[in-house]
Amino acid sequence: MALRELGAEVRVCAPPDADFGALLDRTGVPLVPLGPEVRPVVSGDRPPTAADAFRFAAELVDARFDTLSTAAQGCDVLLASGLMPAGARDVAEQLGIRYVFACFQLYGLPSRHFRPGVRPGTPSPAAETDNRVLWQQDAQRVNDLYGPALNRRRAALGLPPVDNVRDHVFTDRPVLAADPTLCPSAGLTDLDLVQTGAWLLPDDRPLPAGLAEFLDAGEPPVYVGFGSIAAYVPKDMAQVTIAAVRAQGRRVVLARGWAGLAPVDDAADCFVVGEVNQQALFGRVAAVVHHGGAGTTTTAARAGAAQVVVPQIADQPYWASRVADLGIGVAHQGPAPTVDSLSAALHTALTAGTRERARAVAAEIRTDGALVAAKLLLG
Incomplete structure (x- = not known):
């Protein structure tokens, strides 16, 4: 939208899932289908x-070309954005146009300060502790995944x-589309990041x-949602989270998400939603329990809502x-909470101190990131 407001024409290529199409419908930009649907893969x-990953990698390279x-x-x-959009830079090279890679977190970017994440392929030796060596081995795993199809x-x-x-995909100067308060980046990677917010x-x-x-019918409830990571969410997540929220004397707004979370009974203290305006909703809840996606974390932080993050994979x-x-919430230890562990985390998140801190940090979240990026792309 920021690009169009500056007078640019925009084309968006994305997987043909209905959810992505609906999102683009809100902007008036048509979806150009790219590759297979994502939901069947993760649901x-x-x-x-690992075998699936190698097959998908080659298919996605071909789809991008x-x-x-x-x-x-x-x-x-x-x-281009995404975990590893191999093929996009190469099309730009062939067409003679400018290429920019954008990421939404530091995860996956080479750094002397932290280890690489897990990828399919030959794992690094357990005894290896040198981050430089580990990142070299990470590059080899990426080559094994994408190199044959790309070349x-x-x-x-x-x-x-x-x-x-x-490194070919990332370039030396990628754009970091993350808020600097939530995701400080100075000196943390080997790349010359341009952080827009x-x-x-x-x-x-x-x-x-x-x-x-x-x-309107009662005290602010607790929102529970785990987005699109359906295959990773424990099967009893709805049961556990609802019980934990009730243990704190709160009502529940339960987001179905791609995991299809469903209420455990027909009690009036639980309301189930599908895709919803989180910007409006998170300003009216006592806390947000979620998986730790970049978007949900940023939206909750901007709304001033306390958070309990139950991370599952990747950057979460x-x-x-x-x-x-x-100090704006709690990081749950481990991906599979119990009623007791999640209730304890919620107890901390719902304290006056945590909620006050969340409101204070909300005032620091930048809202001009898209405009900054649009001007950068058009400059």
């Missing part, structure tokens, strides 16, 4: 295996092979009538640690 009975080669025709800039497609275009796919899509949609009535432990370090 199965089990997380994807096939889709972006057409979609980026006539464009001035190709902006096959580059060769077909007459382009030379890439010997370090990870988080990219926040304004949301003026009203809350559903039933939800608004539920909120990082966001949990930042919530705890800032």
Whole structure:
């Protein structure tokens, strides 16, 4: 939206899931389908295996070449994001246009200060502690995942092979679309990051009538939601979280999410929602219990809501640690809470001190990140 407000034409390529299409409908930008739907991959009975990852990696490289080669025709800039959008820079190279990589957290960026995350492929030796060596081994795992397909497609275009796919995708100067209060970055990676602040899509949609009535009917409830990480969420998460919230004498707003969380009974103290305006909702809840995605963490922080983060995968432990370090909530230890462990975390999050701190930090969250990024892209 910020780019369009500055007079630019925008094309968005994303997986063809209905949720992504609905999100883009709010902006008036059509979705150009890229690759397979995400939801079936992450909503199965089990997380994807290493073999799945190698297959998906090759399929996504091919999808980017096939889709972006057409979609980026006539464009001035190709902006790519995601865990490893291999193929996007190569299409930009072939078309002779500018390429920018954007990330939403520090996770996955080479650093002497922290270890790389887990990737499919040959694991690093357990005894290895040198972060430089560990990041070199991480680069090799990325090469193993994406290199064969990437270099096959580059060769077909007459382009030379890439010997370090990870650094090729990231470039030396990626954009960090994260709030500097929540995600300080100075000196923490080997890259020359350009931090714009988080990219926040304004949301003026009203809350559903039933939800608004539920909120008006009593003290602020606790929101519980785990987004799109369905295959990683423990099967009893709804039962555990509802019991933990009730143990603190609070009502529950339960987000179904891709995990399909459902109430355990028909008691009036639990209201179930689907996709909803979190910006409006989080300002009316006592606390937010969630998985620690970058978007949910930022939205809750901006709303001044205390948080309990139950991280599952990838960058989520990082966001949990930042919530705890800032004093705006609690990082739950481990991905599978019990009623007692989650109730204890909620007890801390619901204290006056934590909620006051959350409101104070909310005033520090920048809201101009998308505009800063748009001007950077058009500069």
